[in-house]
Amino acid sequence: SDPHCPRSPSNRSSRTLSAREMYLFDTGGQYLDGTTDITRTVHWGEPTPLQKEAYTRVLMGNIDLSRLIFPSNTAGGTVESFARRALWDVGLNYGHGTGHGIGNFLSVHEWPVGFQSNNVPLEAGMFTSIEPGYYQDGEFGIRIEDVSLVVEAQTEKPFLTFEVVSLVPYDRNLIDISLLSPEQIRYLNSYYERIRAHVGPELRRQRLEEAYAWLRESTEP
Numbered sequence: 001s002d003p004h005c006p007r008s009p010s011n012r013s014s015r016t017l018s019a020r021e022m023y024l025f026d027t028g029g030q031y032l033d034g035t036t037d038i039t040r041t042v043h044w045g046e047p048t049p050l051q052k053e054a055y056t057r058v059l060m061g062n063i064d065l066s067r068l069i070f071p072s073n074t075a076g077g078t079v080e081s082f083a084r085r086a087l088w089d090v091g092l093n094y095g096h097g098t099g100h101g102i103g104n105f106l107s108v109h110e111w112p113v114g115f116q117s118n119n120v121p122l123e124a125g126m127f128t129s130i131e132p133g134y135y136q137d138g139e140f141g142i143r144i145e146d147v148s149l150v151v152e153a154q155t156e157k158p159f160l161t162f163e164v165v166s167l168v169p170y171d172r173n174l175i176d177i178s179l180l181s182p183e184q185i186r187y188l189n190s191y192y193e194r195i196r197a198h199v200g201p202e203l204r205r206q207r208l209e210e211a212y213a214w215l216r217e218s219t220e221p
Contacts, residue, residue: 019045019086022055022140022174030105037108037129039077039145040185042171053090054134055142055174060086061132062144063184065098069153076115083115085178092134099129102147122160128161144170157221166197169218192219 017023021043028037036218041055061083068082080098087093100112104127112120122128147193148162167194177185196219203212 021045022047022051022142024141024143026143026145028108030103030108034104035102035106035108036166037145037147038104038166038168039131039143039199041144041169041174042060043174047174050136051140051142052174053179053191054087054092054136055171056131056143056176056179057086057090058094058134058142058144059175060068060180060184062146064160064185065130065132065155066091066146066148066164067187069155069159069182070122072158072160073121074160075117076128079113083130087134089134094133094135095133096133096147097196099131100128102127105134122150124150124152124160127165128139128162128163145176164191167199169195169215172218172220189221192221195219 022041023043024039024082026037026039028035030036030158032060037105041058043051046053061218063087065079067081068079070079074097081088083098084093098115100115101110102108103110113122113126126146127149129145130148131143133141134215135141146164146168148164148166150160151163153159153161169189180188196215200212203209203215
């Protein structure tokens with residue numbers, strides 16, 4: 001292997017984390033019963049007003065697409081602008097796709113599901129990521145990515161919606177509540193209740209009390 005390109009962190013090659021920057025964590029693993037692809041962006045210090053607004057608008061786009069109800073056999077490309085609208089409102093955008101299909105113990109980026117114009121129509125049972133973002137060249141990057149399952153909506157006619165299966169809180173330090181609508185806040189609170197109900201007992205079972213305390217604090221209404 002190339003000694004100038006170490007495969008693990010070292011004091012010579014690695015930067016020290018600080019509380020003065022935003023960090024984007026693109027995480028995932030492959031397990032016998034599923035594949036995860038979850039991105040969270042955090043700031044442990046004092047974010048700038050632009051960082052906070054951009055993050056909040058990315059989150060608004062994630063929520064707006066995740067809670068969307070749409071007709072069966074709708075193509076992903078038809079609805080992906082819901083993830084961009086809150087950014088578009090203030091002249092911002094991102095230059096990558098809004099989401100991709102995710103295989104079951106297969107490819108993390110799996111064709112033909114997704115939100116581009118040449119993807120197949122969405123159907124119940126498909127797994128896709130939902131991942132809007134925003135990037136300021138040379139300064140910071142934001143992406144909020146969840147794995148979502150396409151499910152039948154509770155409507156009279158057979159419509160569809162998404163069920164987010166990634167149970168990881170968003171960074172409260174970066175959310176400007178004043179920008180969120182009552183519906184978006186309700187969605188967030190419901191999501192946080194689900195995280196507590198599903199993840200909380202497992203952390204306690206494993207005696208991970210520090211992680212459990214963080215989870216409780218991170219999922220306050």
